[in-house]
Amino acid sequence: MDIKPGASLTRFIDDLLDAICIVDREGRFIFVSAACERIFGYTPKEMIGKAMLEMVVPEDRAITLRAANEIMSGHPKLDFENRYIRKDGQVVHIMWSARWLEADKVRIAVARDITERKQAESLQAALYAISEAAHNAEDLPSLFQLIHQIIGKLLSATNFSVVMYDERTDQLSFPYYTGDFRERLNCSKQP
Structure with a gap:
């Protein structure tokens, strides 16, 4: 999948409060929007190629893997919650809306920070x-x-x-x- 959105789409995506992430079949980030830095503390450049599970709170890894497998089996998740460890060590609660794009063999997801809630x-x-x-x-x-x-x-x-x-x-x-x-x-x- 060619992840090179046009300039106007990139500006729009970067202005969103929620983060957009695309993860390959192996669970590595291949695209993240600018909001990822606000939510996770990592720049998009730092996240690209990083294994998603490395950032997940250890206690949430099993349920996260199960959810990822369900998504890759064609069952979208619209309100999956788990916790991530930010770059600064703080824990952030995330609500995900994700689906599998079979043609491109990627998971595309929107991450919302629900820590305050x-x-x-x-x-x-x-x-x-x-x-x-x-x-x-x-x-x-x-x-x-x-x-x-x-x-x-x-x-x-x-x-x-x-x-x-x-x-x-x-x-x-x-x-x-x-x-x-x-x-x-x-x-x-x-x-």
């Missing part, structure tokens, strides 16, 4: 889980521990504390704390 979904799920925990908790210490676990799924929460302020006494209390904070607080209590 996935993060918003995770945050919403965490807020719901915290709400459920607050409703079902038998006491505050167990609630704080559940909140710590829920937040720990979203971000590093090794050093986590709950601080309560009493307006009447103008005092802070620490009913729950972990990690280095626990050690520092215990050390400050010693004479």
Whole structure:
């Protein structure tokens, strides 16, 4: 397949927010649009010839291979999701729309970065889980521990504390704390 679109088509493709990728039968990129650099962090020149699976998060490689095989068997995928590792090491969530072009023996796909949506979904799920925990908790210490676990799924929460302020006494209390904070607080209590 000759992948040399005309100048006006190239400008149009390069202005798209979604990336366009063409992958050969062996799973190597043979064409990528300029949006790939924004999404994956690699320039088009760096991606051409690169094996697609090298960039896929290891846990997603098996499902990605299955999807690629289904596409090459003539079954287009319109909303396949997986995760890629950007050049800077960050993980990006991608939604793919892809099909096999039998005449050219290539997969052509459109990649949409859905990382922000996935993060918003995770945050919403965490807020719901915290709400459920607050409703079902038998006491505050167990609630704080559940909140710590829920937040720990979203971000590093090794050093986590709950601080309560009493307006009447103008005092802070620490009913729950972990990690280095626990050690520092215990050390400050010693004479």
